[in-house]
Amino acid sequence: MRKSIAVDMDGVIADEETQLLTWYEKHYGVKIHPHELIGRKEEDVVPERDAYNKFSATPGYFRTTPVMPGAIEAVKKLMENYDVYIVSAAMQYPHSLPEKLGWLNEHFPFISWRNIIFCGDKSIIGTDYMIDDHIKNLDFFKGKTIMFNAFHNVSFNHHQRVNNWDEVLGLMAGV
Amino acid sequence: MRKSIAVDMDGVIADEETQLLTWYEKHYGVKIHPHELIGRKEEDVVPERDAYNKFSATPGYFRTTPVMPGAIEAVKKLMENYDVYIVSAAMQYPHSLPEKLGWLNEHFPFISWRNIIFCGDKSIIGTDYMIDDHIKNLDFFKGKTIMFNAFHNVSFNHHQRVNNWDEVLGLMAGV
Numbered sequence: 001m002r003k004s005i006a007v008d009m010d011g012v013i014a015d016e017e018t019q020l021l022t023w024y025e026k027h028y029g030v031k032i033h034p035h036e037l038i039g040r041k042e043e044d045v046v047p048e049r050d051a052y053n054k055f056s057a058t059p060g061y062f063r064t065t066p067v068m069p070g071a072i073e074a075v076k077k078l079m080e081n082y083d084v085y086i087v088s089a090a091m092q093y094p095h096s097l098p099e100k101l102g103w104l105n106e107h108f109p110f111i112s113w114r115n116i117i118f119c120g121d122k123s124i125i126g127t128d129y130m131i132d133d134h135i136k137n138l139d140f141f142k143g144k145t146i147m148f149n150a151f152h153n154v155s156f157n158h159h160q161r162v163n164n165w166d167e168v169l170g171l172m173a174g175v
Numbered sequence: 176m177r178k179s180i181a182v183d184m185d186g187v188i189a190d191e192e193t194q195l196l197t198w199y200e201k202h203y204g205v206k207i208h209p210h211e212l213i214g215r216k217e218e219d220v221v222p223e224r225d226a227y228n229k230f231s232a233t234p235g236y237f238r239t240t241p242v243m244p245g246a247i248e249a250v251k252k253l254m255e256n257y258d259v260y261i262v263s264a265a266m267q268y269p270h271s272l273p274e275k276l277g278w279l280n281e282h283f284p285f286i287s288w289r290n291i292i293f294c295g296d297k298s299i300i301g302t303d304y305m306i307d308d309h310i311k312n313l314d315f316f317k318g319k320t321i322m323f324n325a326f327h328n329v330s331f332n333h334h335q336r337v338n339n340w341d342e343v344l345g346l347m348a349g350v
Contacts, residue, residue, distance in 0.1 A: 120289035126301020
């Protein structure tokens with residue numbers, strides 16, 4: 001039987017870090033280099049603590065997030081051998097639901113609506129694998145976890161880390 | 176540890192049958208009594224096979240569905256002893272996402288966004304229990320299944336049937 005993989009959106013197939021820094025520069029006039037973020041907590045990603053929440057509540061923020069490099073080709077490749085589900089904790093920002101669906105339809109049109117899940121808490125997701133950047137999601141997952149590298153997870157090493165989509169493909173080809 | 180329950184929306188906490196018959200009478204001028212539906216397949220629920228799809232695609236259809244009798248009190252009661260998640264296969268109709276969220280916020284404001292899941296296929300839901308009216312969802316669920324009575328499932332007896340929310344409470348109090 002084919003195994004199933006839950007793939008997160010923000011920080012995994014969507015390049016949330018680039019989007020955040022782009023919007024931050026646009027709205028606050030300050031350019032932050034990605035290297036400066038490494039090891040910061042999410043709430044300290046930029047000096048203004050409410051900036052991320054404000055952006056997340058702004059129409060267009062999720063819809064215009066760039067695609068994570070290599071994600072489209074890698075997800076297509078994974079789908080040859082796995083049932084791939086896109087699982088996004090989108091429920092906190094209701095306006096993001098149609099934006100995220102529009103984003104998926106634009107960039108990942110080969111993903112069926114049957115394989116998309118928008119949720120709050122991810123603890124009830126019962127796939128075999130989960131690829132996510134947040135330990136709050138990975139820690140409560142019952143299957144095999146894969147932690148996609150992000151500035152806020154560099155100090156955690158209790159999940160299998162992958163640094164990019166090439167590493168995901170290498171890992172999943174060997175299991 | 177508290178057990179978790181996935182509770183379906185349409186046909187379980189939302190009275191989809193009443194909504195369908197109300198809209199059918201309004202748009203087609205024909206009154207169908209609920210008793211006439213018993214044993215029909217979903218696609219034969221009304222003579223015009225595309226009526227349900229047309230209604231489902233119409234803004235306002237999901238948002239104005241009446242609440243299933245007893246559902247609000249029963250879900251509150253279940254939440255005393257279980258982690259209750261609302262799991263709706265909403266992804267086929269993207270416009271229904273904000274409508275269903277608005278409906279939940281109006282009628283079930285005590286359900287946190289953390290406990291709401293909108294999906295396509297429900298096979299990856301990993302709760303301990305699932306209360307649903309569709310065998311297509313129950314048949315692929317790995318936990319304990321509870322089939323909420325509906326006209327289209329009367330001929331299936333391979334899941335525990337409940338006829339109303341009182342019976343759900345009676346059943347879950349005894350497990």
